Amino acid sequence: MKQPQGAGGVLSGNGLKWALVAGIDIALLYIVTMMYAQGEIAFALVILLLGSIGTWVFTSEKAYNFRYVYPSLLGVILFVVFPLIYTVNIAFTNYSSTNLLPFERVKQIHLDKTYSSGEEKFALSLYQHNDAYQLQLTSKQNNDEAYTTEAFSVAQLPAAISANKSTIAEGDKLTMRDVIKLRGDLSQLTVMLPNQSELVMTSLREFGSMAPLFKEGDNQSLINNQTGDVYQPDHATGFYMSQDGERMAPGFTVYVGWDNFVRVLTDPGIQGPFWKILGWTVTHAGLTVLFTLIIGLMLACLVQWEPLKESGIYRVLLILPYAVPAFISILIFRGLFNQNFGEINMVLNSLFGISPEWFTNEYLAKAMILIVNCWLGYPYMMILTMGLLKAIPEDLYEASAIDGANPLHNLRHITVPMIIKPLIPLLIASFAFNFNNFVLINLLTGGGPNLIDASTPAGATDILVSYTFRIAFGSYGQDYGLASAIAGLIFVIVGVIAWANLKATSKLQEQ
């Protein structure tokens, strides 16, 4: 059957592809333009670059094979690589809860500040009609000049309300005592007069006119209209500074170079806890891998032991801690270990008459974390070693049995040497996982008990990631820059672990 060339081309897969690519590109270009207009140049560039590569990959025949990789690579680049680079970038800034915004926005915030200039003053009286209120403002300079606002309700307080020249208000005039009750609400109100000047509450009986607090001076400086002080932006600290060195909040985000890294390595309030936490992170990850491996290997040997007929049931039950979501198990343990209400202390109390302070004693808290983590982690090791044990030829054990070896000999001379090689990459991966086992620490102890000599929020059971998290999102003020610097240091450590793992794996594959 013959089809008109043009229509067929558009309707076939190729035409659809072009339409789809064009549609996505137009949407991306729109977003890029918007970002560029708002000064987010880095974001705009990343999207432009990835968008162009994508367009090329999906339209050029040369790049056909890349079409299958591009989507997954895009995922990795956008959600792993880009955040990583972005984190490193933040590590060199003073981005924090006091220096959150870019320079231009902070300048605008300062320029938007107002003060009551006191040029015009109005006496206020408040009228109530059912739930609606009206303000009547009478000029103190000129008694004939009076304004009445539109009706407003206190429950839904408008930010600004316009007033007209009139003296008629509905309802009853409220007494001073009632006005005082509404003081909090009234102070949030801005009244717009017909001549566009704005009034705010300046005292209990008075509304006054507002004027901008700052005007722009030379060299991006700001001049205080009230006092005449000049504030210069200091791009080293990220604050506007007055001549006598006084900082004006909020500050803006600036690059501070290696400051955050220097702080980690030299500030005694950060450095001390940092090394302590690093030590505990390594100990915790190492001991967890060791203990879970011992328990897991032992159980794997037991459940694969042929004379034990009913081992299938044991196997399913032993995997249970792995099957329950970790966040639930960890929280269960948090409750069970609770010093006063927890079941574990109740049992210990009735058996031995002790009730350990699991959450307030540093060493007990650490022991508790190791216990819980072994409980959570041994099934994984059991599964892994079960797979590896199956691969060991049966006749090796036969031969050793003829020689009269006991199970301990078998373990030392047959089992461990046979499985250790394929196990090493998996153990390194497990170490890396526990090195960053944030969920466990955060949900079980939250890092506590807190260290006393620390200038940042740091606890005895904090591992590096939970420490970073607390600096970034804790309740003591958020220092994103410092947190990112520590995250950068962890990247290096994890990178080394990952590299070691890669080497171990490839060595294994060569054999």
Add this chain to the structure above:
Amino acid sequence: MAMVQPRNLKYRVWAARLFLIVFLCLIMFPFLMIISVSFRSGNFATGSLIPSNPSLEHWAMALGIPWEAADGTIMEPTFPVLTWLWNSVKISVVTSAFILLLSTTGAYAFARLRFRFKQGLLQMMMIMQMFPAVLALVAFHAIFDKLGNFIPWLGLNTHGALTIAYLGGVTMNIWLIKGYFESIDNALEESAAIDGATPWQAFRHILLPLSVPILAVVFILAFIATIGEYPVASVLVQDMDKLTLAVGANQFLNPQNYLWGDFAASAVLTGLPITIIFLTAQRYLVSGLTAGGVKG
């Protein structure tokens, strides 16, 4: 059956059995306790393993039903547990579907197609997989904060942002699927190619139908990983009715507001379906994990 058997085999089997049973008792203790707690009345009540005065009050709370106590006071459910469960399931299903889509095509290319930088990209992915998302949380927070200015459904406090942030988890799955693809004989696709099939047709009609088991494993693994994810969700989502289960469950055990019983009921209610999924799929999961792990 091994031919050479030690003489004291019988005692050894019984010793092993005894050890396993004691060990299992220790392992099961938290689960039995949490089920028991969920049926006890009161939030601090202490009691035996079998509750002396069983009560369904915590289960009513977990299911969002107001409960009338014995003295006539009505207790309103403290937290929207079912909403959290729904949020978690919704986000996990969508995320897992996307991860499956991205990692299957990626794995196909790495297993079968030739292109430049293949080895380098594979190794890069292996290393990238080790970096936890917790470390990049500041960046995620800042990125989605800014992105929300341009695309509202990708801003902070949206499920869109959360789903997108989880897509970085494709790397590990690419390795798993790639390992499986490589175990399938290439001859089938080659003969299809001789008959004139394009790479896409060979992939879609030959390789995919053969790979359903590993795809199911990857979907379940991604689902379980997403539903249990805590740090990213705790930073990106704040509203009470938008929380996921992992973040929400944490709210029960605040030192100031310690709702042990309510937590127990919610934990059993929400943990059970995931556990059942896991146990049903465990045979496949185990083989998938070890295969991908050892080959990786």
